[in-house]
Amino acid sequence: MEDFKALRMEGEDLILLDQRLLPVREEDFICRTVDDVTYAIRDMVVRGAPAIGGTAAYGVYFAAKEAKGDEALFNKLCAKLKGARPTAVNLAWAVDRVARKAMGCAFDLPTIKAEADAIVSEDIAMNLEIGRIGSTLVPPRATILTHCNTGALATCGWGTALGVIKSAWDEDKDIFVYADETRPRLQGARLTAWELVKAGIPSALIPDSAAATLIRDGKIDLVVLGADRIAANGDVANKLGTFALSVICKHYGVPFYSAAPTTTIDFDCPTGAGIPIEERDREEVTHVGSVQVAPDEIGVYNPSFDVTPHQNITGIITEMGVIREPYAMNLAMLRQKLGR
Numbered sequence: 001m002e003d004f005k006a007l008r009m010e011g012e013d014l015i016l017l018d019q020r021l022l023p024v025r026e027e028d029f030i031c032r033t034v035d036d037v038t039y040a041i042r043d044m045v046v047r048g049a050p051a052i053g054g055t056a057a058y059g060v061y062f063a064a065k066e067a068k069g070d071e072a073l074f075n076k077l078c079a080k081l082k083g084a085r086p087t088a089v090n091l092a093w094a095v096d097r098v099a100r101k102a103m104g105c106a107f108d109l110p111t112i113k114a115e116a117d118a119i120v121s122e123d124i125a126m127n128l129e130i131g132r133i134g135s136t137l138v139p140p141r142a143t144i145l146t147h148c149n150t151g152a153l154a155t156c157g158w159g160t161a162l163g164v165i166k167s168a169w170d171e172d173k174d175i176f177v178y179a180d181e182t183r184p185r186l187q188g189a190r191l192t193a194w195e196l197v198k199a200g201i202p203s204a205l206i207p208d209s210a211a212a213t214l215i216r217d218g219k220i221d222l223v224v225l226g227a228d229r230i231a232a233n234g235d236v237a238n239k240l241g242t243f244a245l246s247v248i249c250k251h252y253g254v255p256f257y258s259a260a261p262t263t264t265i266d267f268d269c270p271t272g273a274g275i276p277i278e279e280r281d282r283e284e285v286t287h288v289g290s291v292q293v294a295p296d297e298i299g300v301y302n303p304s305f306d307v308t309p310h311q312n313i314t315g316i317i318t319e320m321g322v323i324r325e326p327y328a329m330n331l332a333m334l335r336q337k338l339g340r
Contacts, residue, residue, distance in 0.1 A: 002152045002198065006051045007058075007120070009113075014058045016046045019153055023194040031055075034062050034077045041084035041091070044185065048154020049228045049264050050123045053090030056081050057116035060098035064107050074102065086276040087237055087305050089229040089266045094119055124157035126261040129319040134164030134224065134259055137315070137322070140173045142221040145211060147180045148239035149191035150226035150259065161224040161259040162195060164317060169201045177203040178220070180211055182239060184284045184302065208241055215248050223249055227260035227316075232335075234310030234327025235272025240303055246312035258308075259317040267335045272307035280304050 004026070008015050014031040020043070021027050029045045031037045037059035040046050046055045059081045067074035078099050082092045101115040138144065144165055148154075151162030159166065168175050177196060182188035189205055196203040206214070214220050223245055229237040236242070236258045249256040269275060282300035286292060294300075316323040320337070323330050 001157065002195075004152065004198075005157065006046060006048070006153050007055050007156065009058060009117070014055065014062075016040055016055065017153070018045050019047060019191060020045060022153075022190050031058070032062070034059055034066060034080060037062060038080055038084045041081075047187070048149065049088035049090040049226070050127070050155040050160070050261060051153070052085065052088050053094035053263065054116075054120045054123060054156045056084075056091050057094040057098045057119045058113075060095055060102060061109070061112050061116050064102050064109060064112050067107070069107050071103075074099075074107070085278055087228050087278045090263055093263055120156040123155055123261060123263070126263075126319040127155050127158040127160060127163045130160055130259055130261065130317055131158060131163035131167030133319070133321060134161075134257070134317040135167040135171055135173070137222070137255070137257065137317070138164065138168040138173055138175065139221065141175070142168070142173065143176045143178065143219060144168075145178045145180070145214065145220045145223045145245075146192065147188065147211075147223075147225045147241055147245060148182045149187040149195070151192060151195040153191050153195060154226065159195075160261065160317075161226045161257075162192065164224050164257075164259050165201065166199055169199065175201070177201055178211070178214060179203060179205050180208045180241065181205060182241065183208055187239070211245060212248050215252050215254055220254055222255040222257065224257045224259055224317075227258045227264050228305055229269070229275050230258070230260060230265045230316065231269045231272045231275060232265075232267050232328065232331055233271050234313060234316065234323070234325075234331060235275070236308045236310070236313060236316070237272060237275045237277070237305045238308065240306050243306040243308045243312075246308045250312045255314040256312060257315050257317055258313055262318050262320055262334065262338060265318075265331065265334070267331070267340055272309065275307055277306070278304045
C-alpha cells in the first residue's frame with residue numbers, strides 16, 4: 001500500500017493531504033467543522049468521487065457535533081455538504097448514509113464516527129478488489145492510457161483505474177503507462193504522475209491532445225479511467241476529455257474501460273442526460289496556477305466533467321465484476337443483488 005493517504009482521522013481532526021499543492025509540496029489541510037469540509041471539497045483540497053465521499057462522511061460527524069441534537073440544523077448542515085460539488089454521486093450517497101445512521105442512533109457521536117470509518121474501510125476493500133478484477137483485463141507488456149487521477153489520492157486508498165494499473169504492475173505484467181496531463185487543473189500532471197513515480201511504474205506524461213495520435217498509431221492497448229457518476233443505463237460522467245477519448249477508441253477498436261466502485265452507480269438516474277455537470281470558475285482556464293494566459297475579456301466555458309455514452313464503453317470494472325452490454329439489464333440485475 002501507499003505511504004500516503006488522501007484522508008485520515010486523528011482524534012477529532014480530519015487530515016486531508018492538500019492536493020492543490022502537489023507535486024511541489026506535501027502539506028496537510030485540517031478540517032474540524034462542516035464549513036472546513038465543504039470548502040475542502042469545493043476548492044479541491046480533496047477530489048475524486050470516493051475520496052469526496054469519505055471526506056463528506058466525516059463531515060456528517062462534524063454536523064452532528066455542531067447541531068447538538070437539533071435535527072433541523074443537522075439537516076441544514078448535511079444539505080450544505082451535499083451542495084459542495086454536484087456531479088460526484090458518492091458525496092450525496094455518503095452524506096445520506098451517515099445521516100441515516102445519525103438519526104437512527106439519536107446522534108450518538110461514536111456510532112456516527114464508526115459509520116464514517118466503515119465507509120473508508122469499505123472503499124479501500126472495494127478498490128483492492130477492483131484492482132484484482134481489472135488486472136485480468138490487462139495483457140502482459142500492455143501500454144495503458146489513463147486520464148485525470150484515479151489513484152489513492154482520489155479514493156480512500158489504492159485507487160480505481162490507477163488501482164487496476166498498480167495491480168497489473170504488482171503482478172509483474174511489465175506494463176507502460178501514458179498519463180494525460182488533464183487540463184485545466186492538471187490532475188494527471190500533478191497527481192497521477194506523482195503517484196506513478198512513487199509506485200515506480202514506467203510511465204510518461206503527455207499533453208491531452210497527444211492521446212489521439214498514440215491511439216491512431218496503435219501504441220495504446222487499452223484505456224482505463226474512472227467515473228464520478230454512472231447512470232442506470234451505463235452512461236459515465238467523468239473528467240472532461242473522457243468522452244473524446246471514448247470516441248477515438250471506438251473508431252480505432254481500442255478497449256475502453258471505466259473503473260469505479262458500485263457506490264458510484266446512480267441507479268435512480270436513468271441516463272447520462274440526467275447527470276448534473278459542474279461548471280467551474282473561469283480562472284481555471286484563463287490561468288495556469290497564478291499565471292494569467294488569456295485576456296480578461298474572453299468568455300470561458302469550463303465544465304469539469306462530460307458524459308460518455310454506454311455504447312462507447314467496453315466494460316465497467318467494479319468490485320462485483322466487469323459490467324458489459326446490455327448495460328441497462330446487467331446494471332438492473334446488479335442493483336437487485338446489492339439491494340439498492
